[in-house]
Amino acid sequence: xxxxxxxxxxxxxxxxxxxxxxxxxxxxxxxxxxxxxxxxxxxxxxxxxxxxxxxxxxxxxxxxxxxxxxxxxxxxxxxxxxxxxxxxxxxxxxxxxxxxxxxxxxxxxxxxxxxxxxxxxxxxxxxxxxxxxxxxxxxxxxxxxxxxxxxxxxxxxxxxxxxxxxxxxxxxxxxxxxxxxxxxxxxxxxxxxxxxxxxxxxxxxxxxxxxxxxxxxxxxxxxxxxxxxxxxxxxxxxxxxxxxxxxxxxxxxxxxxxxxxxxxxxxxxxxxxxxxxxxxxxxxxxxxxxxxxxxxxxxxxxxxxxxxxxxxxxxxxxxxxxxxxxxxxxxxxxxxxxxxxxxxxxxxxxxxxxxxxxxxxxxxxxxxxxxxxxxxxxxxxxxxxxxxxxxxxxxxxxxxxxxxxxxxxxxxxxxxxxxxxxxxxxxxxxxxxxxxxxxxxxxxxxxxxxxxxxxxxxxxxxxxxxxxxxxxxxxxxxxxxxxxxxxxxxxxxxxxxxxxxxxxxxxxxxxxxxxxxxxxxxxxxxxxxxxxxxxxxxxxxxxxxxxxxxxxxxxxxxxxxxxxxxxxxxxxxxxxxxxxxxxxxxxxxxxxxxxxxxxxxxxxxxxxxxxxxxxxxxxxxxxxxxxxxxxxxxxxxxxxxxxxxxxxxxxxxxxxxxxxxxxxxxxxxxxxxxxxxxxxxxxxxxxxxxxxxxxxxxxxxxxxxxxxxxxxxxxxxxxxxxxxxxxxxxxxxxxxxxxxxxxxxxxxxxxxxxxxxxxxxxxxxxxxxxxxxxxxxxxxxxxxxxxxxxxxxxxxxxxxxxxxxxxxxxxxxxxxxxxxxxxxxxxxxxxxxxxxxxxxxxxxxxxxxxxxxxxxxxxxxxxxxxxxxxxxxxxxxxxxxx
Ligand code: ADP
Ligand code: MG
Ligand code: MG
Numbered sequence: 001x002x003x004x005x006x007x008x009x010x011x012x013x014x015x016x017x018x019x020x021x022x023x024x025x026x027x028x029x030x031x032x033x034x035x036x037x038x039x040x041x042x043x044x045x046x047x048x049x050x051x052x053x054x055x056x057x058x059x060x061x062x063x064x065x066x067x068x069x070x071x072x073x074x075x076x077x078x079x080x081x082x083x084x085x086x087x088x089x090x091x092x093x094x095x096x097x098x099x100x101x102x103x104x105x106x107x108x109x110x111x112x113x114x115x116x117x118x119x120x121x122x123x124x125x126x127x128x129x130x131x132x133x134x135x136x137x138x139x140x141x142x143x144x145x146x147x148x149x150x151x152x153x154x155x156x157x158x159x160x161x162x163x164x165x166x167x168x169x170x171x172x173x174x175x176x177x178x179x180x181x182x183x184x185x186x187x188x189x190x191x192x193x194x195x196x197x198x199x200x201x202x203x204x205x206x207x208x209x210x211x212x213x214x215x216x217x218x219x220x221x222x223x224x225x226x227x228x229x230x231x232x233x234x235x236x237x238x239x240x241x242x243x244x245x246x247x248x249x250x251x252x253x254x255x256x257x258x259x260x261x262x263x264x265x266x267x268x269x270x271x272x273x274x275x276x277x278x279x280x281x282x283x284x285x286x287x288x289x290x291x292x293x294x295x296x297x298x299x300x301x302x303x304x305x306x307x308x309x310x311x312x313x314x315x316x317x318x319x320x321x322x323x324x325x326x327x328x329x330x331x332x333x334x335x336x337x338x339x340x341x342x343x344x345x346x347x348x349x350x351x352x353x354x355x356x357x358x359x360x361x362x363x364x365x366x367x368x369x370x371x372x373x374x375x376x377x378x379x380x381x382x383x384x385x386x387x388x389x390x391x392x393x394x395x396x397x398x399x400x401x402x403x404x405x406x407x408x409x410x411x412x413x414x415x416x417x418x419x420x421x422x423x424x425x426x427x428x429x430x431x432x433x434x435x436x437x438x439x440x441x442x443x444x445x446x447x448x449x450x451x452x453x454x455x456x457x458x459x460x461x462x463x464x465x466x467x468x469x470x471x472x473x474x475x476x477x478x479x480x481x482x483x484x485x486x487x488x489x490x491x492x493x494x495x496x497x498x499x500x501x502x503x504x505x506x507x508x509x510x511x512x513x514x515x516x517x518x519x520x521x522x523x524x525x526x527x528x529x530x531x532x533x534x535x536x537x538x539x540x541x542x543x544x545x546x547x548x549x550x551x552x553x554x555x556x557x558x559x560x561x562x563x564x565x566x567x568x569x570x571x572x573x574x575x576x577x578x579x580x581x582x583x584x585x586x587x588x589x590x591x592x593x594x595x596x597x598x599x600x601x602x603x604x605x606x607x608x609x610x611x612x613x614x615x616x617x618x619x620x621x622x623x624x625x626x627x628x629x630x631x632x633x634x635x636x637x638x639x640x641x642x643x644x645x646x647x648x649x650x651x652x653x654x655x656x657x658x659x660x661x662x663x664x665x666x667x668x669x670x671x672x673x674x675x676x677x678x679x680x681x682x683x684x685x686x687x688x689x690x691x692x693x694x695x696x697x698x699x700x701x702x703x704x705x706x707x708x709x710x711x712x713x714x715x716x717x718x719x720x721x722x723x724x725x726x727x728x729x730x731x732x733x734x735x736x737x738x739x740x741x742x743x744x745x746x747x748x749x750x751x752x753x754x755x756x757x758x759x760x761x762x763x764x765x766x767x768x769x770x771x772x773x774x775x776x777x778x779x780x781x782x783x784x785x786x787x788x789x790x791x792x793x794x795x796x797x798x799x800x801x802x803x804x805x806x807x808x809x810x811x812x813x814x815x816x817x818x819x820x821x822x823x824x825x826x827x828x829x830x831x832x833x834x835x836x837x838x839x840x841x842x843x844x845x846x847x848x849x850x851x852x853x854x855x856x857x858x859x860x861x862x863x864x865x866x867x868x869x870x871x872x873x874x875x876x877x878x879x880x881x882x
Contacts, residue, residue, distance in 0.1 A: 006048045007066040009073060010041050010241075015317070020045050022237030024096030027337050034316060036309060036334045040077050041091070041241030042070040044209065046098060049235035052213045067205070067240075078242055083201035087124065088117035090134070090243040093208040095215055097236040100338060101224055102434060102460065104236060105215030106145045108208050109279050110138035110243060114199040118182075130248050132178035133170075137247075137278060139185040139197055142204065146211040149192040157184050169287055171276050205240070212238040220434050227441060244333045246326040247278040251299075254326040256282055256454045257292055259310045262320070262342040262462060263401060263453070265349025265521075269310050272452045278326075282454065284431070288471065289452050302327050313337055318359050319368075320350050343401055343462050344369065344376040345522075352521045355528075362528055363871050369525070371838040371865040376402060377522055378553070378857050382500050383512040390498075394486045394506040396447070396472025399458035401502035403513050404445025404467035407494045410479045412439025414493070419443070426497055428484055430477045432457040440464065445499040447506060449475050449484075467501035475506075518552055518860075526554060526860060532867040535844060536851030538614075539859055540831055542566070544605040550856035554863055557614040557700075558606070559764060559853020560831035563681060564622050566602050567595070576627050577642055581652050585676065592680040599684035607692050607699045616702040616764060616831075616853075618743065619681050623666040625656035662769075662778060667707020667743075671717055678717060679724055686725045690732045702739040704764060709746035711755040718759050743831070745769035750811040753818035757826050763819055764853070765812055767832030767840075771799050774808045800833065803840040813847055820848075829853055838865035845869035 013029035025043030246254030257271025322340035406424035419442035445467035461468030538559035539550035579591035671678035745766030836858030
């Protein structure tokens with residue numbers, strides 16, 4: 001039997017083989033194939049990594065031999081030899097999974113150097129400084145990444161050397177300084193690990209490959225995968241590639257670039273480079289890099305070649321690329337390309353532009369923006385009026401847009417701790433590193449003193465859709481002492497600051513924010529979205545203001561208008577309480593009638609905003625005790641106000657107390673006991689509708705009965721509703737269409753949906769309660785155990801955020817099909833939190849729902865998710881680089 005292929009030479013793979021070769025490896029092969037200047041190398045597959053774990057962290061038979069034979073190919077191509085004392089071949093060892101995962105193993109460069117090969121390098125290049133710089137970098141990277149020596153230790157030694165020599169930058173150190181540093185570094189390794197720095201190149205290579213495999217399961221990687229919903233069984237590939245050197249002097253350098261602006265989407269390359277530098281120097285913020293435009297002045301040939309390559313890559317990949325390059329003594333090499341991460345604003349603009357440029361079709365454009373990402377565009381911006389008057393204390397790079405207001409913290413762990421207390425925090429650091437990811441995830445915004453637009457902070461913040469001001473060199477951050485300075489100001493932990501990630505401005509204090517606009521590219525894009533969408537999108541809104549926002553965002557009606565909040569306003573709560581403590585029906589009815597004009601006015605305002613669109617109004621849902629006080633002191637006061645005895649009110653409070661309110665006297669059970677409540681609400685709805693109809697405003701009310709589980713509940717209540725409604729309509733002599741339907745949120749309702757549909761004209765799945773009751777999880781208490789369920793993998797996702805397809809989803813499908821078996825044209829929607837969750841929207845699309853309904857700010861997200869679901873039906877699943 002032929003041995004399995006574990007190793008692929010660059011050019012043997014292609015961009016479609018990312019599952020096997022990882023994103024980096026697949027694209028290195030692809031770039032090789034389309035004739036770009038890529039230093040040769042080979043990729044060990046992700047399968048090999050998985051096999052390594054299956055074998056208890058051992059290499060499969062034959063792997064080393066395959067590595068050796070690929071190494072031999074490299075040697076032949078380069079006319080160099082690995083571990084050679086005359087002409088040593090040096091390589092980089094790079095991890096790379098199928099989805100890009102910052103936070104896995106850092107790359108090791110210059111592998112193959114040792115005390116002998118470094119001499120050969122000196123002889124060969126005649127550049128002693130370069131050779132020692134390469135060697136000290138190698139020990140530093142290998143020592144840290146492979147041997148586990150603290151990064152800090154090397155940095156500290158480097159800094160001491162700079163101090164001792166009185167220089168600012170590493171480039172100012174001489175060959176002999178660097179040589180001395182090499183021996184210092186070796187001593188550090190020896191002290192920290194007890195072992196000598198390995199001198200054999202093959203041993204170095206073997207150890208590095210192991211380290212890459214190991215890094216798949218380091219803490220950072222696991223937490224990143226958890227945060228981004230990436231499966232834990234993909235494995236990582238290992239890329240071994242011939243080194244090219246950006247640190248060979250002033251005609252060498254290294255850079256990173258995006259083919260378009262990742263922050264705004266502008267169709268102009270965006271990048272940075274550093275002369276005489278290697279690897280991560282650009283993103284690590286050791287010196288502030290030059291923008292790529294400068295390269296046109298300094299090295300026009302390289303610049304032009306680079307521009308050609310950018311074009312070629314965009315036409316080839318048909319998407320914005322994020323790439324890495326290095327030039328060695330005037331010769332350009334490409335080291336990486338991948339789909340560039342971008343802000344939502346940039347994603348939308350690039351999709352619109354690429355369609356207009358003819359690079360992609362409209363369907364592809366609609367698939368290009370991740371629905372959840374749109375959230376960023378719907379987020380608030382700093383109020384321009386307040387901004388014009390505010391004092392800017394510092395200005396950095398506008399690394400990721402949006403506004404962020406919060407209290408300053410200096411450590412990721414503090415960010416997590418304070419955020420858990422419900423505080424809004426801004427993470428301020430000199431620069432960020434992968435260890436800070438969790439802190440960044442909970443912060444409102446991120447501010448760093450060093451690093452460019454492609455620094456770690458900037459890239460990660462854009463990925464998270466989080467406001468970030470990077471490279472704000474005017475500030476000095478003292479993390480250990482929890483403060484930063486700017487000019488003569490000291491800003492301490494917990495002080496408030498405001499960031500504008502779109503301009504890079506930093507303000508002291510809390511500034512007001514305003515709603516965004518739905519125009520420009522976003523408007524165009526959302527129009528395209530609606531061309532593909534098959535199901536409707538409504539909103540959950542209880543006020544005219546929310547309804548207006550939602551309509552602006554494209555809501556096609558209200559799917560859930562809760563009426564209880566209308567009872568809580570200070571002017572009304574007294575009447576509500578009077579109704580509750582009423583001794584008889586008459587007193588109850590009197591109290592309710594004082595509420596009628598208020599409710600009616602509420603509906604008039606909402607109907608006006610939603611003119612022409614359906615409005616689903618849910619009858620009073622919560623148990624009555626929620627409207628009453630609980631403490632004796634409050635009871636005294638309210639008894640006085642209501643003019644009843646303390647004991648009497650207290651007795652009412654006690655009698656209304658429920659052991660399990662979620663399953664108590666609520667929903668349709670209330671009007672079954674107290675028909676007056678339903679009568680008042682029906683009256684308010686229909687009178688409001690009639691009044692507007694007379695004025696020529698088109699109104700489409702839909703009255704929804706909550707918590708139904710029994711056919712007769714609907715039957716009895718519907719009869720009452722119709723009696724009252726029709727009488728009002730008849731008296732006023734108008735034509736008004738209204739519907740009566742139910743919320744489906746009790747499992748029994750799904751089981752007998754065919755019966756219920758005999759009465760109900762529409763179903764709206766209340767998936768919050770349906771999830772609670774299906775699992776028997778109380779939403780209010782599940783915080784105690786649900787996170788553990790997710791962590792232990794007992795549940796994959798929080799069922800309150802994403803529909804549990806296997807359980808709740810099955811009930812929903814049953815509800816829909818049974819319902820439609822009785823009433824063919826039964827209108828079906830969903831109004832739980834899930835209505836704005838892209839995955840759940842897709843589920844609703846697939847299962848014949850007429851619409852989803854979600855909070856106003858999620859309406860555009862639901863529209864896009866619905867359109868993508870429809871397109872995916874046609875073209876199949878799409879791959880999205882996370
Ligand atoms: P990451 O996934 O963190 O970007 P990379 O493997 O891309 O890590 O490498 C880190 C840095 O080292 C990048 O700047 C990359 O361009 C550089 N690099 C990687 N391989 C080589 C090589 N063979 N020659 C020169 N530079 C390299
Ligand atoms: Mg890279
Ligand atoms: Mg409910």
